[in-house]
Amino acid sequence: MKYLDEFRDAALAEHISASITREATSSSGYRLMEFCGGHTHAISRYGITDLLPATIRLIHGPGCPVCVLPVGRINQAVRLVQQRDVILCTYADVLRVPCSGQMSLMRARSEGADVRMIYSTKNALQVARENPERQVVFFAIGFETTTPPTAVAVKQAHASGMENFSILCNHVLTPAAMQAILSVRTGKMLDGFVGPAHVSTVIGSKPYERFAAEHSKAVVIAGFEPLDVMQAILMLVRQINQGRATVENEFSRAVTREGNLKAQKLVAEVFELRDAFEWRGLGSISESALKLRPEFSRFDAELKFGVDYVPVRDHKACECAAVLCGEKRPQECRIFGTVCTPENPVGSCMVSSEGACAAYYSYGRFREELT
Amino acid sequence: MKYLDEFRDAALAEHISASITREATSSSGYRLMEFCGGHTHAISRYGITDLLPATIRLIHGPGCPVCVLPVGRINQAVRLVQQRDVILCTYADVLRVPCSGQMSLMRARSEGADVRMIYSTKNALQVARENPERQVVFFAIGFETTTPPTAVAVKQAHASGMENFSILCNHVLTPAAMQAILSVRTGKMLDGFVGPAHVSTVIGSKPYERFAAEHSKAVVIAGFEPLDVMQAILMLVRQINQGRATVENEFSRAVTREGNLKAQKLVAEVFELRDAFEWRGLGSISESALKLRPEFSRFDAELKFGVDYVPVRDHKACECAAVLCGEKRPQECRIFGTVCTPENPVGSCMVSSEGACAAYYSYGRFREELT
Amino acid sequence: MPKPRPLYSRRGRVEILHGSGGRAMAQLVAELFKVAFDNAWLEQGNDAAVLPQVSGRLVMSCDSHVVSPLFFEGGDIGCLSVHGTINDVSMMGAQPLYLTASFILEEGFLFADLERIVASMASAARDAGVSIVAGDTKVVEKGKGDGVFITTTGIGVLREGIVLSGDLAQPGDRILLSGTIGDHGMAVLSRRENLEFDAPIFSDTAPLHGLVANILDCGARVRVLRDPTRGGLATTLNEIAQQSGVGMLLDESAIPVKKPVEAACEFLGLDPLYVANEGKLVAVCAPEDAVHLLEVMRAHPLAREAAAIGEVTEDSRRFVQMATRLGGRRIVDWLAGEPLPRIC
Amino acid sequence: MPKPRPLYSRRGRVEILHGSGGRAMAQLVAELFKVAFDNAWLEQGNDAAVLPQVSGRLVMSCDSHVVSPLFFEGGDIGCLSVHGTINDVSMMGAQPLYLTASFILEEGFLFADLERIVASMASAARDAGVSIVAGDTKVVEKGKGDGVFITTTGIGVLREGIVLSGDLAQPGDRILLSGTIGDHGMAVLSRRENLEFDAPIFSDTAPLHGLVANILDCGARVRVLRDPTRGGLATTLNEIAQQSGVGMLLDESAIPVKKPVEAACEFLGLDPLYVANEGKLVAVCAPEDAVHLLEVMRAHPLAREAAAIGEVTEDSRRFVQMATRLGGRRIVDWLAGEPLPRIC
Amino acid sequence: MCLAIPARIEQLIEGDSAIINLGGMRKEISLALVENIVVGDYVIVHVGYALQKLDQEEAEHTLALFAEMSRMAGLPDKEP
Amino acid sequence: MCLAIPARIEQLIEGDSAIINLGGMRKEISLALVENIVVGDYVIVHVGYALQKLDQEEAEHTLALFAEMSRMAGLPDKEP
Ligand code: SF4
Ligand code: SF4
Ligand SMILES: [Mg+2]
Ligand SMILES: [Mg+2]
Ligand SMILES: [Mg+2]
Ligand SMILES: [Mg+2]
Ligand SMILES: [Mg+2]
Numbered sequence A, B: 001m002k003y004l005d006e007f008r009d010a011a012l013a014e015h016i017s018a019s020i021t022r023e024a025t026s027s028s029g030y031r032l033m034e035f036c037g038g039h040t041h042a043i044s045r046y047g048i049t050d051l052l053p054a055t056i057r058l059i060h061g062p063g064c065p066v067c068v069l070p071v072g073r074i075n076q077a078v079r080l081v082q083q084r085d086v087i088l089c090t091y092a093d094v095l096r097v098p099c100s101g102q103m104s105l106m107r108a109r110s111e112g113a114d115v116r117m118i119y120s121t122k123n124a125l126q127v128a129r130e131n132p133e134r135q136v137v138f139f140a141i142g143f144e145t146t147t148p149p150t151a152v153a154v155k156q157a158h159a160s161g162m163e164n165f166s167i168l169c170n171h172v173l174t175p176a177a178m179q180a181i182l183s184v185r186t187g188k189m190l191d192g193f194v195g196p197a198h199v200s201t202v203i204g205s206k207p208y209e210r211f212a213a214e215h216s217k218a219v220v221i222a223g224f225e226p227l228d229v230m231q232a233i234l235m236l237v238r239q240i241n242q243g244r245a246t247v248e249n250e251f252s253r254a255v256t257r258e259g260n261l262k263a264q265k266l267v268a269e270v271f272e273l274r275d276a277f278e279w280r281g282l283g284s285i286s287e288s289a290l291k292l293r294p295e296f297s298r299f300d301a302e303l304k305f306g307v308d309y310v311p312v313r314d315h316k317a318c319e320c321a322a323v324l325c326g327e328k329r330p331q332e333c334r335i336f337g338t339v340c341t342p343e344n345p346v347g348s349c350m351v352s353s354e355g356a357c358a359a360y361y362s363y364g365r366f367r368e369e370l371t
Numbered sequence C, D: 001m002p003k004p005r006p007l008y009s010r011r012g013r014v015e016i017l018h019g020s021g022g023r024a025m026a027q028l029v030a031e032l033f034k035v036a037f038d039n040a041w042l043e044q045g046n047d048a049a050v051l052p053q054v055s056g057r058l059v060m061s062c063d064s065h066v067v068s069p070l071f072f073e074g075g076d077i078g079c080l081s082v083h084g085t086i087n088d089v090s091m092m093g094a095q096p097l098y099l100t101a102s103f104i105l106e107e108g109f110l111f112a113d114l115e116r117i118v119a120s121m122a123s124a125a126r127d128a129g130v131s132i133v134a135g136d137t138k139v140v141e142k143g144k145g146d147g148v149f150i151t152t153t154g155i156g157v158l159r160e161g162i163v164l165s166g167d168l169a170q171p172g173d174r175i176l177l178s179g180t181i182g183d184h185g186m187a188v189l190s191r192r193e194n195l196e197f198d199a200p201i202f203s204d205t206a207p208l209h210g211l212v213a214n215i216l217d218c219g220a221r222v223r224v225l226r227d228p229t230r231g232g233l234a235t236t237l238n239e240i241a242q243q244s245g246v247g248m249l250l251d252e253s254a255i256p257v258k259k260p261v262e263a264a265c266e267f268l269g270l271d272p273l274y275v276a277n278e279g280k281l282v283a284v285c286a287p288e289d290a291v292h293l294l295e296v297m298r299a300h301p302l303a304r305e306a307a308a309i310g311e312v313t314e315d316s317r318r319f320v321q322m323a324t325r326l327g328g329r330r331i332v333d334w335l336a337g338e339p340l341p342r343i344c
Numbered sequence E, F: 001m002c003l004a005i006p007a008r009i010e011q012l013i014e015g016d017s018a019i020i021n022l023g024g025m026r027k028e029i030s031l032a033l034v035e036n037i038v039v040g041d042y043v044i045v046h047v048g049y050a051l052q053k054l055d056q057e058e059a060e061h062t063l064a065l066f067a068e069m070s071r072m073a074g075l076p077d078k079e080p
C-alpha cells in the first residue's frame, strides 16, 4: 500500500532508532507526550518502545475522543435511547464505553434499545430516510477530523428538510485540550509534543504555534505510521538538545500550515463554540467543544428531546483522569487488568485500542515483569 | 367436563341413531342443512355419518365466518398492513385464509408485516396500550357470537380515549345468510335446518321463526355436541314426517327465544346495519352485516386509513361458492385434495377445520372410495 | 498478574462479545459450561472430543430446540434438549452415550436464565447417563434470535440383533402408546403470551432409553418405536403408516388424555392428537406379543398408563382411521398447518 | 387419490407450518433435504440414523453457523457449516465420516435461498466424502431468527497412535500456519450492511481433512493442530499457549496476509490476526521436523503458502508475543470484545 | 362456527370478570356480556367472554329427553 | 485518534464522490470536504470522507529526509 508500507520499513526504523539513541543523551531525559491515540496505537502495535533509548519517556496524551468523553455524555445517550423510541446511530468505537450503572450503548442495545453501528454519517442519514416514521439520532463524537463529516450530514439534512434526524453533539477541539494539559503539573514538565496527525490535516499546523511560542514546548506534527512517530521523536530530541521550541511538521505530505479551509468553513457554518465542555480527566474547559449554530438547532437532539447533560463522577477506583493527563501510567491504576479489562472496561481508556490502558494491556503488558 | 361429556355418550348416541334409522323412512329422503361449521365439525370429528341411515342427506351450510369472507376482505387487510406501519391483530383462524396473489395474512407476516395472533379482543386493546406510538388495527370477523366482544372493545377504547386503535369490521348476520340460502335452488329444496348453536345464545330462537312460517322449513336449534346434532336430526325427521315446519330448540340449556338482551343492546349501541355486504358464495346480501355507528367512526380502520374494499373474483377453479350454498360437495371441486389442501388452501373452505372442504379432507376422505 | 474478574455474572446479560471467539467466550465456556457439564472431554478444550472406541453400530440423531417460553411447568428448554435427542437415539433401540450441545444466544439474554437452563441440561444428562462432550456458543444480535436456541446431537450404540424401523409395521400388528398425550404441548401453550391459563398440566419431558431397554429385553417382537413429538400422536402414526405402506385403525376411547389437557384442548379448539409430547413413545409389535409388552411397559415408571390404542391394517391409501368414542369412524390425518387455537 | 402438489416452490417462502411437524414439513424434508443429501440413512426417515460399526476411537464436534450475510465471495453458510465441523473433527487427526445438520429457519426465508444453501452443503459434503445422515428443521417467527442458522455435528474415526491436543505444545516447538489469514472474515465483512466494499477477497472455506492426513502421514512429530476460526490466529495461539502452559514468539513478517485483506483491514482499523479463517490450520511440531512438515504442507493445494511463523517458548504468563516487522516486540493478545471497524 | 365451551364460574373478580374452571383449567374471562352471574354458575365462553348463562335445569331436561326418546324407541335404558 | 488512510482516487462519480482503491480494496467515499481532486490523486480517507489531498512530492521528500538523516548518522543506505 503506497504511502503506508514505505513508512513501516524496518531498515529505516533501525536507522532512525540509532540516531535517536546516539542523540538522546541528555541526562535529564526527554519527556514527550504523544498527543494522539493514533500515535499510542502505533507505538504499541509496532513495539516502538524497543527501538528507543531509556532516556525517552513517552507519555500518552488525551487525544482519543472516546477516552475523553465524560461518563455523563454516554449516560445522556443511553437515557435518550432507552426512554424515547429513537434509533441511535454511532460509530462502533463508542458502543462499549462504560457509563453509570454498568451500562453502555451496547448493553442498552442488548436490553432492547435500537442502537445501530454506522461507519459514516452517510449511513445515519440513510437510516433516517429508511425510517421516516421514527426519530434517528446520531451520537456525534470526535475531534476536528470527525466534525466535518458531521457538518456535511447536518447540512444535507437541512437542505432536504429532514424532520427525523438530529445529533447529540460531542465534538471537541484539540488545541483546547493541549492548552489544558499545559496547565497541569505533568503538562508543565513536558519537553515536547508529538502533535496530531489527521486533526492537523484539517486545522493545519498554525494552531500549535502558540504552544511553542508561549509555553516553550517543542511540537512536531507527525503521521500515524511508525516511522513518522520515530522521526518526530528524533526531531523533538534535536529541538530539545538545541534548546529550540518550534512547531515542526513531519507530516508535511498531508498537513499544511493553514489546513483544509473548505472543511474549516463547513464546520464554521454549522457549529459554534460552546462556552465550556467537560472533559474526562481535564475537567471543564472553556471553548473546548462545539455546538450547533442557532439556525441548525432543530437538529440538536439535546434540545429536541430535552435530555440534559448531567455530570457524574467516574468510578471511584478509576484513574482515567490521571492517565489522560499523563500523571499516571495505566498499570498504576489499581483495578488495571483485574476489574478493568478490555472485555469489561471500567474506564474509557480501556475501551478503544487507542486508549492508553487498552494499548498497554493488549500490546505491552509483557514488559511489566521486565521493568 | 360437565355439560360436555354427557352430550358425547356413545350409548345414548346408539339409541338416537336407532330412532333416526327407524323413523327416517321417507323414500324421498331428508335434505337437511347443518347451518354451522360447528355442526359440520362435530359430524366429521365424531363420525356421525356412520350413525345415520342413507335417507339422511346432510348439506353443509355457510355458517363458518372464515369461509364466507370474500377474498377482497382479506386483500384489504393485507394491503393495510403491508402499506402502512400498523400492527394488525386478528384471531388465528383468519391468518391462513388465502387471498389474491397467493397471499394471506400469515404470508404477509412472513414477509415482514406486523400481524399478531390474539385470542380475545382484550389482547388487541392490550397491544394498543403497549404500543402507544403505533396504530393497532383489529381485523374483526364473525357472526353474532364474536360481534359483542368487538362491541365491548370499541366501547372501552372509546371510553379511554384511545387514539391508536381501530377495527376492520367484517361482522355478519346469520339470519340474512339463512334467508339467502333459501333463495337459491339448493336452499329451496331443503327439508330443514339444524340451526345455529352459539349464535342463537345471543340472538335467541325468534329470528328463525319466519323461515319456518314463511318458507315452511323445519328448524331445530342444536348445540355443537354430537348428541345435540343427532337429537336435532331426529327432531327434524319427526317434524318432516309429521308435515310440520316450526322452530324447535334442542339447545334449550343455552338458548332462549329472546337471546342475550344485554349483548344485543351493546351491539346495537356500537354497530348499525350495512346496506349490503358481499358474502363468498352467496353474493351481495342486503342488510347482512354491520358497520360502526357514526359516533364510533373514528375506530373504523376503513375510513381512518382509506383502504377501500375492492371486490375480486375467486380463484377460477374454486368451487367454494357452490360448496357454501350446498350445491356441490367438496370432492366435486376439481382441485380438491390436489391443488387445494389444508397446507395450501386455495379456497376458504379448506382453511378452518369447520370449513366443509377441510372437514371432509381431514376427517372424511376415507369414505371416498367406499361410495 | 492477578486473574481478571469473571466475565459474566448472574445479574448480567449475554453480549455479542461472548460469542466472538475471544477471551470473554473462553471464560464463559470455562466458568459455565465446563463446570456444569463436568467431563474430561470438555475439560480438554480441544476442537473435538476424542471418545473411546465403541462396539456395535452407531446411532446418530439431532434436534434444534426453539421452544417459547423457555421455562414451563415440568421442564425447560434445557432438559428438553437433552431428552429430545436421547429419545430419538433410543427409538432405534440404541443406548445413548454422548451428546453435543450448540447454543445460539440472543444478545441481551439473561445469564441467570442461561445458568438455569445449563444446570437443567447437566442434570438431565447426568440422570440419563450421557455426557455432553462438545459444544459451541454463538451470539446473535438482539432481534435476530429468541433468547436461546439449543441444538443437540446424540450418538448411541446399537447391539446386534435389534432391528427397528418405521417401515416394518405389518397389518395385524398392535399399536401401543406409553401414556397420556398432549401434556408437553399444553404445558408450553399455557404459558404462551395472550393465551395464558392455569392448569395442573406438566410437560412429560423425560428420557425414554430405560423404557426402551425394558421393551427390547422382554422378548416381544417390536417393529417400530417412535416418540410422538411435534405433530403429535396423529402425525407420528401417519409417518409410520406412510413408511410401512399400511393403514391403521385406532380406538379413540383407548387413547389416554389427562383431564386438564383435554379441557384446555376443548377450550382452545385443539385436538390432543396433534399436540406435542416429549416423554412418550409408540410401539408397534406383533399381535401375539401385545399383551405381554403392555405389561412390561406398564411396569416402568414412565409408562404406567400405557395402552393398546389400535392396530395396523392393510390399506393402500395408508389412512390412519379411528373408531370415535361415539361409535363412528373418521380419518386421523397428518397435522396440517400449525396447531393454533381456534375461535371457530 | 391424486398426489397433493409440492408444498414449497422456488418462489415461495418458509412458513411456520414448514416447521410444525406435519405434512408440510414431511414434504419439505422429502423434496428438498432427502433429494439433496441423498443417502440411505435420510431416506429411511427414522428418528435416528443407524450407521455401520466403526473401528477406532470416535471423534465428535459441533458448531452452529450464524453468518451474516448468508452468501459471500467464496462460499455461503451451507458449505461453511459442512467445512467448519469437518475441520474440527480433523484437527484431532480423525477421518470425518458423518454429519448431522439442523436448520433453524426464520419465517419468510426464501426457499430459493434455502435450496442454494442446501445444494452447497450437499456438494461440500460429497466433495469431502462425508454423509449428512440426520437432520432437523425448525421454523421460528419472523423477527426471532435471521434467515437461517445451521448447526452441524460431525463424527469421525481416529486410528491408533495419533495423539493431538492443545495441551501438548512444548517450548522449542515450531508453529506452522497453512496459509494466508483473514480471508474468510474480510470476505464476509465486505458484504456487511453499511460497510460494503469491493475487493478481490474470497473466503478460504475448505475441508482440511486431506491436508491433515498428509500431515499425519509424513512422520513429523505433530503436537497440536487447530483451525484459527472465530477470534482469528491470535486467539487460537493464545488458546494453545493457555492449554499447554507455554508462551510463543511469532515473527510478524512471516505471517502471510493477502494484499487486499491487509488493505481492507487497514482501512477499517482491524488486525488480520483477529479475523476469522475457515480453511486454515495451525500445526505445532517438534523443531527438528518443522522443515519437512512445511514441505509436506506446501505440497497440498490448500497450503501452498504455508509458513513457519514462530516458536513455542517457556513463559509461565503464557503470553503470545510477536517480533514486529519494525523490529520491536509486542503481545498478541486474545481477541477482546468483537472485531468491529474502528474510526479511532 | 363460534367455538364456545360451558365452564363453571369459580371466582368473581374485579373489572366485571371471573375465573372459570373447566376440568381443572382455570382462565380469566369477561362478564361484560352477561348479568347476575354467581359462583357455581356455568357460562358459555367464547373468545374470552361469557356469552350466556347455562340453564342447568334445561340441560338436565334435555338429557332426560334423550333417555326418554330412547325409551319411547323401546331401547334399554343407558346403564348408570 | 481518527483512523485515516491514504488511498488512490480511481474514479470520480456523481454526487461529489469517488471510488478509492487501496491495495485492491475499492470503496465509495465522499469528496465533500476537498477540492480539485482528479483521478490518480491520493487522499486521506476518514469515516468515508476524504479529509485532505496527499502531497506526493512532500511524501517523497519526507522519505528522502529519513534516508538522509540515516546517512548523516553514518549508517549504510537502505537496500533498494
Ligand atoms: S485501568 Fe481502567 S479504570 Fe484504571 S485508568 Fe485504565 S481505563 Fe481507567
Ligand atoms: S377444494 Fe378448495 S377451492 Fe375447491 S371448493 Fe373446497 S376450498 Fe374451495
Ligand atoms: Mg476449531
Ligand atoms: Mg431428531
Ligand atoms: Mg426429537
Ligand atoms: Mg465452535
Ligand atoms: Mg426477540
Ligand SMILES: [Mg+2]
Binding pocket: C087, C088, C091, C226, C227, C228, C229, D047
Ligand atoms: Mg422423534
Ligand SMILES: [Mg+2]
Binding pocket: C047, C135, C136, D061, D062, D063, D085, D088
Ligand atoms: Mg466445534
Ligand SMILES: [Mg+2]
Binding pocket: D063, D084, D085, D087, D088, D229
Ligand atoms: Mg469449527
Ligand SMILES: [Mg+2]
Binding pocket: C062, C063, C064, D135, D136, D137
Ligand atoms: Mg427432529
Ligand SMILES: [Mg+2]
Binding pocket: C143, C144, D106, D142, D143, D144, D145, D146, D147
Ligand atoms: Mg430478522
